[in-house]
Amino acid sequence: KPYLARGEIKIIGATTTEEYNTYIKKDPALARRFTQIKINEPTDADMEEILSKVKVNYEKYYNLKISKKVINKIIEVSSKYLPNAYNPDKCIELLDKTCSKKILSNFSTQKNHAEITENDIMEALNVTNFSNINEDMYKSIFEQLKDNCNENLIKNIINLLKDEKCKNKYMYLNGDDSKEKRKLIKTISQKLGVNLIEINCLDYNDEYSISKFINSNYLYNLLEDQSNSFIIFNNYDNCNKVMYNLINSMIVNGFITNNINEKIYLSNAVMFIFNNQSLSNLGFNNNNLLFAN
Numbered sequence: 001k002p003y004l005a006r007g008e009i010k011i012i013g014a015t016t017t018e019e020y021n022t023y024i025k026k027d028p029a030l031a032r033r034f035t036q037i038k039i040n041e042p043t044d045a046d047m048e049e050i051l052s053k054v055k056v057n058y059e060k061y062y063n064l065k066i067s068k069k070v071i072n073k074i075i076e077v078s079s080k081y082l083p084n085a086y087n088p089d090k091c092i093e094l095l096d097k098t099c100s101k102k103i104l105s106n107f108s109t110q111k112n113h114a115e116i117t118e119n120d121i122m123e124a125l126n127v128t129n130f131s132n133i134n135e136d137m138y139k140s141i142f143e144q145l146k147d148n149c150n151e152n153l154i155k156n157i158i159n160l161l162k163d164e165k166c167k168n169k170y171m172y173l174n175g176d177d178s179k180e181k182r183k184l185i186k187t188i189s190q191k192l193g194v195n196l197i198e199i200n201c202l203d204y205n206d207e208y209s210i211s212k213f214i215n216s217n218y219l220y221n222l223l224e225d226q227s228n229s230f231i232i233f234n235n236y237d238n239c240n241k242v243m244y245n246l247i248n249s250m251i252v253n254g255f256i257t258n259n260i261n262e263k264i265y266l267s268n269a270v271m272f273i274f275n276n277q278s279l280s281n282l283g284f285n286n287n288n289l290l291f292a293n
Helices: 002-006 017-025 044-062 068-081 089-105 118-125 135-145 151-162 178-192 207-215 218-225 241-253
Strands: 169-174 195-200 229-234 255-257 263-265 270-275
Touching (some): 044 068, 044 089, 068 089, 068 118, 089 118, 135 151, 135 178, 151 169, 151 178, 178 195, 178 229, 178 270, 195 218, 218 255, 218 263, 241 255, 241 270
Parallel strands (some): 195 229, 229 270
Antiparallel strands (some): 255 263
8 A cells, every 4th residue: 555655556457346345445545546447338239349359269269150140149148148247258258158069069070160050059058048948848847737736827827937028027826735836836947947946934034034044145146046047935924024025126126136236137037926825715725726826
């Protein structure tokens, strides 16, 4: 700090907002020595120009062809399926991963100058797009479950998953048979190869446990690792007020924040909220799986 104050050394640094707050801002004397210049995330038009320039190096290194159409597809899908990552990193990383997987898939054939396709990008992305899942898969799920579950309920869940216009996907499942509800959602997640996160609201009913849940960023960290997930909130009818507000905030806002206010968007997640009270004959009872709203 004395060297900076006397002007004996000059520093230009690049870091993230999180790291700046952690290592620089907490020391006011050090923070005063720097002027912040915030660099905005590149736009889609910026990314098209950036990728058009860097693709030359990737084509040369991997001995592949990368078309303008592929570049535009990378920008499109990274924006849609990687909302919690930032450009230019996410587009460049997706391009690099796509090229690597293409080379490995062509290793046995030794095929040179192969062209990257849109399918190659989606394989590298490794995210389940519910609306693009083969219709045969949904039919297979329906056939597997229809003998034990109400057919309308299964159709409602499948229609929710397939709905491209629905950005915030969630469903309330009413009725007292939580085991059957869990079995149903777990079966669908396994068939689709989707990560399943289970939160029992009864585990977070006292001040200590809910404080630990929030402050440790428990759910945030799980979604950061795998944003493409089914989330079960069991015993919603008995949840703590803080948990109740958290769930409803996720439904209304479509994102969850950590304790430094970073966001994870839930566009690739589906929430299933189990209300286990038998308030009516709508929902799950001991004999049948009925209706979800």
